[in-house]
Amino acid sequence: MPGSQAGLAAKIARHGADEDKRGRIFNALLRKRGLEPVAGPADTDYTMQLEAAGIGLTHARLRREEELTEADIVTYLAHSRVTEQRASEQIRALLRHAGDRPDIGRAVRVISADEDNHLAYCHEELLRLATARHGEVIRATLRPLWPRTPSTATSAWP
Numbered sequence: 001m002p003g004s005q006a007g008l009a010a011k012i013a014r015h016g017a018d019e020d021k022r023g024r025i026f027n028a029l030l031r032k033r034g035l036e037p038v039a040g041p042a043d044t045d046y047t048m049q050l051e052a053a054g055i056g057l058t059h060a061r062l063r064r065e066e067e068l069t070e071a072d073i074v075t076y077l078a079h080s081r082v083t084e085q086r087a088s089e090q091i092r093a094l095l096r097h098a099g100d101r102p103d104i105g106r107a108v109r110v111i112s113a114d115e116d117n118h119l120a121y122c123h124e125e126l127l128r129l130a131t132a133r134h135g136e137v138i139r140a141t142l143r144p145l146w147p148r149t150p151s152t153a154t155s156a157w158p
């Protein structure tokens with residue numbers, strides 16, 4: 001993390017840990033049913049489609065042992081703002097349809113709360129950064145996503 005954004009490191013690490021936890025929860029649910037996990041179809045991998053279109057930071061960049069710039073952090077958060085809104089809405093739909101099922105309801109509620117938290121922190125951090133002269137980077141990151149981005153994600157940046 002760049003020194004100016006060091007306070008974000010714990011939030012981003014927590015975010016990553018939550019996503020790993022989500023994978024473990026889904027794997028445990030599959031195991032309980034005697035099923036093996038399989039890779040999802042590539043055309044449903046929204047995050048990788050965005051990466052292939054040059055939107056956001058690449059996974060390779062995120063894995064490099066090289067300090068991110070402040071602009072990288074803004075790009076990362078803007079991209080996550082969109083993907084987390086999508087995740088939050090998808091898991092809320094799952095919660096509506098399966099939240100009261102005894103076998104998966106608790107897992108879905110835990111994941112839904114995590115996704116809502118991810119969306120909230122990405123949005124709050126972007127608002128903070130937008131007032132600290134990063135509004136243009138935020139708009140530039142979100143602009144290519146415009147046709148696929150909920151209006152609430154694209155209208156808030158000064």
Ligand SMILES: [Fe+2]
Binds near residue numbers: 019084087114118
């Ligand atoms: Fe998430």
